[in-house]
Amino acid sequence: xxQGDKILKYMKDFGSITAYEAVIxxxxxxxxxxxxELKARGYSFDKEMISGKNRYGESTHYIRYSLKGES
Numbered sequence: 001x002x003q004g005d006k007i008l009k010y011m012k013d014f015g016s017i018t019a020y021e022a023v024i025x026x027x028x029x030x031x032x033x034x035x036x037e038l039k040a041r042g043y044s045f046d047k048e049m050i051s052g053k054n055r056y057g058e059s060t061h062y063i064r065y066s067l068k069g070e071s
Contacts, residue, residue, distance in 0.1 A: 003028050004038050008067070016066040018050075035065060044068035 001009070006026050010017050022031040035045060048064045 003034050004041070007031070007034055008038065008043070011065070011067050016048075016064045018062055018064050020062070031065075 003026070007017060007022065007028065010021070010026060014021075017031070019031045022028040022034075028034060039045070044067070045065045046068050048066070049061055050064055051059065051061050054060045
């Protein structure tokens with residue numbers, strides 16, 4: 001199973017994925033590049049901007065990706 005297939009399986013199993021989850025859960029460090037490859041294979045993704053705080057209380061933002069139509 002290649003990295004793109006792992007990402008697809010993760011999104012189907014858990015509903016969505018972030019860059020942090022890709023690194024921690026799958027060992028994939030370049031989520032955006034793999035999503036680009038999956039787009040070239042015909043997949044579409046929804047993006048949700050998430051706001052939060054880091055461990056120092058500073059504002060931070062990140063994207064949660066899900067398969068289009070499956071969120």
